[in-house]
Amino acid sequence: MNGTDWAHLATNLGVTAATAGVVLLATFAVAVRLGLHRIVDIAWGIAFSAVAVVTWLLSDGHGDDGRRLLVAAATVVWGLRLSAHIARRSHGHGEDPRYTALLDKARGNRTLYALRTVYLGQAALVWLISLPVQAASYSSSPPDLLAFCGIAVWALGVGFEAVGDHQLARFKEDPANRGRIMDRGLWAWTRHPNYFGDSLVWWGLYLIACTAWQPALAVLVSPVLMTLLLTVGSGKRLLEKHMAGRPGYAEYAARTSGFVPLPPKKTAPVRPGGNR
Template identity: 65%
Template sequence: MTGFPWAAFAANLGWAAIGVLAVMAVTFAVAAPRGLHRLVDVAWGVAFSAVAVVSYGLSAGQGDAGRRLLVVLATALWGLRLAVHLARRGRGHGEDPRYEQILAKAPGSRTAYALRTVYLAQGALVWLISLPVQAAAYVPAAPGAGTYAGALVWAAGLGCEAVGDHQLARFKADPGNRGRVMDRGLWSWTRHPNYFGDFLVWWGLYAMACGAWQAAAVSALSPLLMSCLLIWGSGKRLLERHMAGRPGYAEYAARTSGFVPLPPRDRPDSHRKAPRKL
């Protein structure tokens, strides 16, 4: 097969949007009566998995079978792991303060406002960010060096995210750490191993879509948008604003890389010479 099947890809865009809307609609139907809109965070990973499965099914006979299988498995594994992790983390807790703050601005019905600003907005982001997943399914070329390099970047990102989440969960589970800042393991190398992991995952998935220039061009916005969200949007920037007043956080931030994992910096007073004995 030669060329990129634009007509089939265009149809996929529509069906992927329907899949995302279905996930968000079910989540809204469950969350709204309970006033627990934090469930949309769980739906985030599920919606990406739904897009991957829809694209895999529709692209049969259009894209390379090996690339299609690699991308659907990579996306679904990342999305479902994230969904399970967030579901476990939020179990037994009330509404997320982020959504309380958003819904406090509702000019009328909080439920209608939540539908527009939380569910539909996140659904649109899922659809847009998932463009490499959709495009990769229609690339006719067999996986090459770039595809496998992307898979390695994806695997590194998934590992970084999963290890960081596990380390943080264990830290929080210890009552002795209440009120303390997590600064161990990966968290001593970067203040956001989970966000950096997401960053690698989506650049890896983009590389898997680059087997055809058309797919690379149509989906280039995706990793750029995800990077902006993670670093300057609702990820790193928002969390650090929330953490800024916590005791010990300023010192932690001074010695720990803000995003890319790097060896911890020395404490400001670590190079002071011991006083000379008289």
């Protein structure tokens, strides 16, 4: 009979909570030693990958092998690509202004404040957002049409994110673009192709976990939470706050969709301004 092995899934949830905690605590130790908290962004994708691998190992014999491999591989590919991209992007740079601003709010020990608000908070988010990966691995149902639709959505998200990151990196490499706002390629259709792609990835993984109404309802919090984080949480909102004062950004924002890709509005051309 097809179904979800809830008993073993419950055990998995405890082990993956510890897994996410270990990855983020190790990152915290390295960050303190280096005096650089921005490396936690690199650990984000690694932590998801670690949870996926641990889940794949623990679910052996408790879920359909095809679905287990599908959801684990999709998560690892997304997570490691994201971590590698952030590592390359941040190499040679100092502290991220977001973390400087956050730690400036600390009352008392800044290191303990960072541990509580950044590292333990991100460990909890990794565990919660990864619920579809864990639930899908304990389903006895082989991949069906909905699962393959989920992979299609996931692939579109990874592609959108990777292309957007590549376009921005190429734009910044050209000295002629110094002081200008990136408004080409996917960035002409949405101000955040990478965040939009991230959202699609997790809606795709959610679809893979929708083997029945019970798991579908139980893990719906994952893609909803990720989308909220990307749009009104620490993603889009904070980045746009940081970019708001750059010359030319207001014009760019006026003609470009804030999240979902849409044809750009016809407005006056962007003036030279701050690099994104």
